[in-house]
Amino acid sequence: MRESTFTNYDQLPLFLNANTVAQTLGVSISSAYELMHxxxxxxxRIGSRMVVPKEKFCQWVEDQLGGDA
Structure with a gap:
């Protein structure tokens, strides 16, 4: 597993692309694409591009941790 390049949610952009999702979660970009689907x-989905709103991503992470993040 790769180490995340971010240390807190404030460092994330408003919308995350697959590369940013991968960097944040410490996974490969192919794993990020799988997750995004x-x-x-x-x-x-915006045209052929997929993005994740920062706030929704943060909530998703908290939900995966049982709401304790």
């Missing part, structure tokens, strides 16, 4: 993950 899963049902329940808050990705938005």
């Amino acid at each position: 899963e049902k329940g993950f808050p990705a938005l």
Whole structure:
């Protein structure tokens, strides 16, 4: 597993692309793309591009941790 390049949510951009999701979670970019296509993950499709709103991503992480983040 890769180490995250971010130390807190404030460092994240307003919208995350697959590369930023991968860097944040410490996973490969292919794993980030897989995650972004899963049902329940808050990705938005804008044309052929997929992005994740920062606030929805943070909430998704908290939900995965049981709301204790």
